Amino acid sequence: MLVPYLLIGATLFVLGLIGFVTRRNLIIMFLCTELMFQGIVVNLVAFGRYPLHGNVPTLDGQAFSLFLLAVAAAEAALGLALVVLLYRYKGTLDAGVWTLLKDD
Amino acid sequence: MSGALLLTMLTLGGVGLYLAMPGGRLNYGRAALVVLAGAAALLVALVLPLLGAAGQRVWFALLAVVGLWGAVRVITHRRPVYSALYFVLVVIAVAGMLLLLQAEFLAAALIIIYAGAILVTYVFVIMLAQQAGGPAGYDRRAREPLAGVLAGFILLGALATRLANAAGEGMNAAAETDGGVGTVMNVGTELLTHYVVGVEVTGLLLLVAMVGAIAIARRRPEPSEEGEVA
Numbered sequence: 318m319l320v321p322y323l324l325i326g327a328t329l330f331v332l333g334l335i336g337f338v339t340r341r342n343l344i345i346m347f348l349c350t351e352l353m354f355q356g357i358v359v360n361l362v363a364f365g366r367y368p369l370h371g372n373v374p375t376l377d378g379q380a381f382s383l384f385l386l387a388v389a390a391a392e393a394a395l396g397l398a399l400v401v402l403l404y405r406y407k408g409t410l411d412a413g414v415w416t417l418l419k420d421d
Numbered sequence: 422m423s424g425a426l427l428l429t430m431l432t433l434g435g436v437g438l439y440l441a442m443p444g445g446r447l448n449y450g451r452a453a454l455v456v457l458a459g460a461a462a463l464l465v466a467l468v469l470p471l472l473g474a475a476g477q478r479v480w481f482a483l484l485a486v487v488g489l490w491g492a493v494r495v496i497t498h499r500r501p502v503y504s505a506l507y508f509v510l511v512v513i514a515v516a517g518m519l520l521l522l523q524a525e526f527l528a529a530a531l532i533i534i535y536a537g538a539i540l541v542t543y544v545f546v547i548m549l550a551q552q553a554g555g556p557a558g559y560d561r562r563a564r565e566p567l568a569g570v571l572a573g574f575i576l577l578g579a580l581a582t583r584l585a586n587a588a589g590e591g592m593n594a595a596a597e598t599d600g601g602v603g604t605v606m607n608v609g610t611e612l613l614t615h616y617v618v619g620v621e622v623t624g625l626l627l628l629v630a631m632v633g634a635i636a637i638a639r640r641r642p643e644p645s646e647e648g649e650v651a
Contacts, residue, residue, distance in 0.1 A: 318471065318472065320468075320471055320584050320585075320587060320588040321468040321471050321472055321481060321485075322518065322522065323584055324464075324468060324581060324584055325485050325488065325489070325518070327577060327580045327581065327584070328489060328492075328577060329488065329489070329492055329511070329515075331573045331574070331576055331577040331580075332438075332489070332492040332493060332495075332496060332573070333492070333496070334573050334576070335438065335496060335569050335570055335572075335573035335574075336495065336496030338564075338565070338568075338569040338572070338573070339442060339496070339563040339564050339565060339566050339569035339570070340496060340560075340563060340564070341559040341560070341562070341563070341564050342501055342557075342559055342560050344501050344505075344543065344546060344547055344550070345495075345496070345501055345504055345560075347543075348495060348501075348504055348505060348508055348543060349495070349496060351508065351535070351539065352492055352495060352496070352508065352511065355492075355511055355512065355515045358515060358519070358527075358531065359515055359518055359519075362519055362522050362524045362527065362603075363522055365522075365524075366522040366523060366524070366602065374523070374602045376602070376603065376607055376608060376611040377611075377615075378524075379524050379526075379527045379603050379608055379611070380608065380611050380612055380615070380616050380619075382524075382527055383527065383530065383608070383612065384616075384619055384623055386530060386531065386534050386535075387623045387626065387627060388623075388626065389534075389535075389539065390534060390538065390539060390627065390630075391626055391627055391629075391630030392630075393539045393542055393543070394542065394630050394631065394634040395630050395633055395634050395637070397542055397543065397546045397634075398633070398634040398635075398637040398638045399637060400546060400550070401546060401549060401550070401638060402637055402638065402640060404549070404550045409557070409559070410501075410550055410557070410559070411557070411558075411559040412559075413559070413564070
């Protein structure tokens with residue numbers, strides 16, 4: 318019962334990871350972090366519903382997920398403010414443009 | 422779960438995702454669709470025997486396929502607006518899964534907060550930074566798609582084989598309840614008794630994030646030479 322949900326959660330997380338690594342658009346990269354959050358929410362709630370010890374559903378996973386939602390909202394607000402600022406400087410969303418700290 | 426079937430599914434998924442990635446080559450969209458559909462069919466075949474009641478199986482298969490399809494489109498679509506809209510699809514599918522897991526309040530909160538609030542911010546920012554004349558060059562070509570897909574699917578393969586072994590060992594069959602696990606009352610009681618400090622800290626975090634976002638967004642870029650902006 319637990320395993321299918323964990324599998325879907327892992328797949329969502331990995332897809333977000335791949336997107337974060339391969340896409341070059343700053344907004345899409347942030348969107349991919351949200352995709353990873355979705356995978357984690359599925360995992361947390363599944364572990365709460367089908368706990369490994371005992372067979373009484375617990376609510377800890379859902380409480381963690383609610384905190385995760387708050388963190389995701391804060392991250393989206395700050396991240397998008399940064400993206401807007403970066404866009405104002407260079408007029409592009411390409412992540413490869415920002416090479417200030419690159420050693421070459 | 423059989424290991425060979427699992428590996429076939431992962432390979433198909435990886436190949437399909439690589440073909441679907443935006444790249445400089447010809448459009449392999451249709452081939453990618455066929456390969457990914459095969460992977461999805463294998464996934465459903467693998468996972469369904471592990472699930473309980475028949476009604477739950479159908480819903481789970483539907484939500485899994487829709488959610489993963491949306492996730493693939495989020496990371497492969499060339500237009501950021503469509504990526505954001507496909508992400509709404511993922512959120513809805515995940516909310517459906519939370520309903521199956523009897524997290525009723527969390528499912529509603531997820532849709533309201535993600536699809537209602539966070540995604541609207543994303544769409545606004547995409548509109549602000551929209552470029553005329555089709556997708557920009559950096560949206561049309563992915564960065565190292567082969568290495569990214571390989572790394573991701575190796576990680577997924579490691580996780581999935583371990584999970585398949587765990588399923589073989591017979592994990593705990595949890596008690597079946599008639600819903601009502603994650604109602605507002607239960608979740609609220611849990612939050613305000615066990616996690617009350619966390620709630621306070623979360624409030625502080627949101628306040629700081631709000632102040633920070635306003636402070637960042639208000640900054641004006643000074644005209645100076647490239648790379649010198651502070």
